[in-house]
Amino acid sequence: xxxxxxxxxxxxxxxxxxxxxxxxxxxxxxxxxxxxxxxxxxxxxxxxxxxxxxxxxxxxxxxxxxxxxxxxxxxxxxxxxxxxxxxxxxxxxxxxxxxxxxxxxxxxxxxxxxxxxxxxxxxxxxxxxxxxxxxxxxxxxxxxxxxxxxxxxxxxxxxxxxxxxxxxxxxxxxxxxxxxxxxxxxxxxxxxxxxxxxxxxxxxxxxxxxxxxxxxxxxxxxxxxxxxxxxxxxx
Amino acid sequence: xxxxxxxxxxxxxxxxxxxxxxxxxxxxxxxxxxxxxxxxxxxxxxxxxxxxxxxxxxxxxxxxxxxxxxxxxxxxxxxxxxxxxxxxxxxxxxxxxxxxxxxxxxxxxxxxxxxxxxxxxxxxxxxxxxxxxxxxxxxxxxxxxxxxxxxxxxxxxxxxxxxxxxxxxxxxxxxxxxxxxxxxxxxxxxxxxxxxxxxxxxxxxxxxxxxxxxxxxxxxxxxxxxxxxxxxxxxxxxxxxxxxxxxxxxxxxxxxxxxxxxxxxxxxxxxxxxxxxxxxxxxxxxxxxxxxxxxxxxxxxxxxxxxxxxxxxxxxxxxxxxxxxxxxxxxxxxxxxxxxxxxxxxxxxxxxxxxxxxxxxxxxxxxxxxxxxxxxxxxxxxxxx
Numbered sequence: 001x002x003x004x005x006x007x008x009x010x011x012x013x014x015x016x017x018x019x020x021x022x023x024x025x026x027x028x029x030x031x032x033x034x035x036x037x038x039x040x041x042x043x044x045x046x047x048x049x050x051x052x053x054x055x056x057x058x059x060x061x062x063x064x065x066x067x068x069x070x071x072x073x074x075x076x077x078x079x080x081x082x083x084x085x086x087x088x089x090x091x092x093x094x095x096x097x098x099x100x101x102x103x104x105x106x107x108x109x110x111x112x113x114x115x116x117x118x119x120x121x122x123x124x125x126x127x128x129x130x131x132x133x134x135x136x137x138x139x140x141x142x143x144x145x146x147x148x149x150x151x152x153x154x155x156x157x158x159x160x161x162x163x164x165x166x167x168x169x170x171x172x173x174x175x176x177x178x179x180x181x182x183x184x185x186x187x188x189x190x191x192x193x194x195x196x197x198x199x200x201x202x203x204x205x206x207x208x209x210x211x212x213x214x215x216x217x218x219x220x221x222x223x224x225x226x227x228x229x230x231x232x233x234x235x
Numbered sequence: 236x237x238x239x240x241x242x243x244x245x246x247x248x249x250x251x252x253x254x255x256x257x258x259x260x261x262x263x264x265x266x267x268x269x270x271x272x273x274x275x276x277x278x279x280x281x282x283x284x285x286x287x288x289x290x291x292x293x294x295x296x297x298x299x300x301x302x303x304x305x306x307x308x309x310x311x312x313x314x315x316x317x318x319x320x321x322x323x324x325x326x327x328x329x330x331x332x333x334x335x336x337x338x339x340x341x342x343x344x345x346x347x348x349x350x351x352x353x354x355x356x357x358x359x360x361x362x363x364x365x366x367x368x369x370x371x372x373x374x375x376x377x378x379x380x381x382x383x384x385x386x387x388x389x390x391x392x393x394x395x396x397x398x399x400x401x402x403x404x405x406x407x408x409x410x411x412x413x414x415x416x417x418x419x420x421x422x423x424x425x426x427x428x429x430x431x432x433x434x435x436x437x438x439x440x441x442x443x444x445x446x447x448x449x450x451x452x453x454x455x456x457x458x459x460x461x462x463x464x465x466x467x468x469x470x471x472x473x474x475x476x477x478x479x480x481x482x483x484x485x486x487x488x489x490x491x492x493x494x495x496x497x498x499x500x501x502x503x504x505x506x507x508x509x510x511x512x513x514x515x516x517x518x519x520x521x522x523x524x525x526x527x528x529x530x531x532x533x534x535x536x537x538x539x540x541x542x543x544x545x546x547x548x549x550x551x552x553x554x555x556x557x558x559x560x561x562x563x564x565x566x567x568x569x570x571x572x573x574x575x576x577x578x579x580x581x582x583x584x585x586x587x588x589x590x591x592x593x594x595x596x597x598x599x600x601x602x603x604x605x606x607x608x609x610x611x612x613x614x615x616x617x618x619x620x
Contacts, residue, residue, distance in 0.1 A: 056530055057614035077534045084532020095527050099248035100241070107236035109531045120236055156531070 002029035003195060004053060004164065009062035010218075011048050022048040023059075024218035030197060032163070035190040037209035038199045045218040046199045047168055053197060054166040055083050066164070084109055088157030090167040094149040096141040096156075102128065103137040106155045113160070127155040131185060147178030154185060158194070165189065167198040171205055183208045238537055242544040252517065253549060259513050260553035261560060263506020264593045267499045268561025268585060273568050274495035278488055280577035292449040292462060294328075296320050297473045321442050322431075324469050328449060331464035339364045339450040344431060346438035348405045353394050357405055357427045359434020362386075368450050369423075375399055376414030379430065384413035386428040392416075394425075405429065406437045447472075503596065510600035514546065518604040525608045526615075535609035542605035543598060550597025554590035561589065 006028040013020050023045040030036050030053075040046040051057035052064055055071045063070050066086060074082055083089075088109075096105045106124040115123065128134045131151040136144055141152070150170060157165055167186065171179035179202075187208045190196050198209065206212050214222040246253050296319055325342040328334075344359035362379050366372065376399025379386050385403060387395070392415040397403050401412045410429065418424055435441050451461050458476045466474045518525070528538055562581070569576050 051614045054530075057612070077536075080529065080532050080534045082532075083530065087532075089530050091527070091530075095523065097241075097524055097527065099245050104236055104240070104244065108241075108528075111236045111238055111241060112533055112537050117236070124236075 003032040003034075003067065004028075004030040004197075005065045006049070006053055007063050007065070009049070009052055009059040009064060011045075011052060011057065012060045021218050023052070023215075025062075026215070026218075026220055028053070028213060028220070030195065032195055033190070033193050034211065035187070035196045035209045036198070037206040037212045038197065038215060039201070039203070039206055039212055040215035040221075042201075044215045046215045049215060050166055050168055050197060050199045054087055054089060055079050084112070084160065086162050086164060088160070088162040088165045090150075090153050090157045090165065090170045092169045092172050094141070094146070094153045094173070096149055096152055098141055101138050101140050102133060102144065102152050105141065105152055106159050108156060109160050123159055124155070127159040128152075130158065130189075131155045145178070146174055147181060150174060150178065150182050151185065154182070154189075158189065164195045164197065167196065169199055169201070171200070171202065179205065238540050239544055242541050242548065245541075246545055246548055253552075256510070256513050256517070256549045257553045257556065259509035260506060260550060260593055260597055261557040263502055263509065263596070264553055264557025264589050265560035265564060266502045266506070267592070268558050268589050269564035269568060270495055270499050270502065272562060272565040272582070272585060273572070274491065275582065276565070276569060276577050276579065277572065278491055279580075280573070281488065281491065291458060291477050292451055292465065293475050293477060294320070294324075294447040294449065294465065294469065294472045295475075296445070297471055319440075320444050320447065320469070320472055322444055323442075324472065325444060325447050327468045328447070328465055331461070331468050333451075333461050333464055336452045336461060337449060338452050339368045339448075341365050341368055341448045341450075342431060342444035343446045343448065344434045344438065344440060344443060345445045346406075346434060346440075348427075348437075350395055350404055355391050355394065355425065355427055357429055357434060357437070359431040359438075360428050361431050362428070365428070368448065372419065372423075373417040374414035375417065376412070379413040379428070381411070381413075382430055382433055383408070383410050384430075385410040386414050386416060387412055388416050388424040388426045388428075389418045390424040391427050403427070408433075408437060503592070507596050507600050510546075510550075510597055511603070514542075514601045514604040515607075518542065518608045521608070522611065525611050526613050529611065529613035538609040538611075539605045542608055543601055546597045546601035546605070547594060550594040551590065553597065554593030557593060558586045558589040 006026060009023060009026050010021065011023040013022055026045075026049060028036075028049075038046045038049060048057065052059050055064070058072050064072060066082075069082070071079060071082060097108065100108070103121070103124055106127050107120050110120040110123060113120075125134060125137065128137055131154050133144075133148060133151055133155065136148065141149055144152070150173075154170070157167075165186075170186065171182050174182060183205050186196055186198070190210075196209075198205075200206055212222075213220050320342075322342060325340050328340050329337055331337070341361055341364040346357050346359070347354055348357050349355075366378055374386065385405075387397060387403065392398065392412070395403055397412045397415070399412055399414050403410050403412055405427065416423060429437075431444070435443060449465070451458065462474050462476050466472070525538055528541070566576075566579065569579070
């Protein structure tokens with residue numbers, strides 16, 4: 001049985017005449033340790049699909065299971081706990097909290113856990129070490145480069161070692177050099193056993209994934225390993 | 236890293252925002268403190284001045300009276316078992332438990348005299364106490380200073396045809412008319428005021444007094460208590476509170492207090508609205524952040540705690556600074572409102588009340604914004620990025 005399953009999920013926004021289908025009907029299965037890339041044009045529904053897979057957005061229809069837990073059957077507080085323990089998020093434009101320094105930003109998911117202060121600090125420093133930013137722990141986000149901010153966002157996403165990492169356009173605001181560094185970092189995490197689900201526009205970034213699904217007009221148009229999707233074959 | 240660190244860091248690193256939030260609440264708290272303190276001090280001052288203005292307790296010798304009627308026809312009345320009071324009784328008044336509330340004690344002795352075919356009532360008084368108590372008196376000439384000086388009421392002066400500087404014979408003794416009272420519209424117009432010791436000699440009642448008027452500061456104590464205490468000290472006397480005077484004074488103070496409470500309530504309402512609007516604005520501005528908190532696994536209660544903790548800190552600062560500013564404003568206000576700045580006293584309940592009020596308003600006004608933030612859908616919040 002697959003680790004993450006989205007079964008016939010759909011998402012509509014608005015009501016009546018103004019009702020818009022962001023995702024029409026999608027089935028996705030993701031294996032543990034897999035690096036899945038969701039591609040598509042702007043407005044295709046890929047970020048909406050990622051939000052539904054990540055427990056951030058209730059589907060209008062269908063269900064999302066992680067293991068054997070239907071995450072949308074959980075109450076909001078339990079779902080928040082589930083997100084904290086099982087998922088890490090890397091958002092577009094880094095989304096660091098501007099008034100917290102690098103170390104504090106990385107510690108954020110631990111703020112509501114039962115770790116001691118020393119443990120929290122140790123975990124955060126360890127995450128920063130993994131992304132190569134241990135020496136910039138006490139800088140504010142506006143005192144480091146865009147590439148470094150993205151790596152801080154990755155450290156924050158992995159600090160509590162969640163089984164799944166969701167990344168929405170993680171290199172959207174980076175130049176090619178920094179993009180490559182971030183993608184190598186994600187690939188390394190995946191090699192260490194991290195399940196990653198990433199949304200991207202970039203076919204170049206998609207090459208780092210094990211599998212790609214192409215979303216268009218709210219449905220999956222193509223799915224398969226990189227070479228097959230790129231060749232236009234259906235799976 | 237704890238939730239409180241997030242709140243404290245936010246406040247520490249957004250100084251301008253905190254400044255405006257504190258300022259919004261501070262203005263409200265300072266206004267209320269200033270208004271309440273100014274009102275209290277003015278109220279005390281007014282009460283003090285009103286208490287000094289005339290007597291509010293009258294003490295007369297106790298006597299048994301009998302009203303005689305027969306077949307519905309009034310045959311007049313008579314007094315018997317008439318007791319007398321002495322100057323020692325007047326001194327006893329200053330020994331009661333609430334003696335600090337006794338402002339003036341003015342013993343009086345009455346005696347009738349005849350001059351040029353006209354009869355009049357001479358009243359022996361302690362001129363210092365009498366003149367202090369009857370501040371509304373206006374005198375043509377001078378207030379009496381020497382023992383043989385008299386002060387004559389307007390009607391009495393016309394009756395005896397005397398003016399300041401003239402002489403007036405009372406019971407064979409010649410007095411100098413030091414001054415004549417302007418018409419007062421009271422019984423004072425027909426009286427001749429002489430010094431108490433002289434009146435005791437003239438009417439052959441050494442050491443005796445016929446009536447004692449007392450001006451008591453009854454602002455902070457019930458007048459009934461003072462009446463009871465004087466009655467206990469002077470069992471042979473009848474002690475009566477001039478209810479009309481007492482109630483009139485209390486009414487004035489009551490209205491003054493109601494007015495200040497109304498204004499304070501209005502200011503507090505405006506202050507609460509300022510905090511509410513500012514907190515709502517702050518939450519809207521932080522939509523992105525709140526979305527991140529929610530996405531990474533903060534519960535609704537965690538988000539509420541962060542926002543309410545920030546509101547608590549801001550309110551605490553606003554309460555403390557607001558109290559200090561309010562007291563400062565009171566001093567300035569009093570110097571504008573009064574010619575002579577009244578005694579400035581601090582009420583220990585006000586600082587505690589100011590901080591408590593500030594926290595209650597800050598938290599109440601932030602409750603809805605905090606709830607709105609905690610209920611924010613993380614994907615909706617992140618969509619605004």
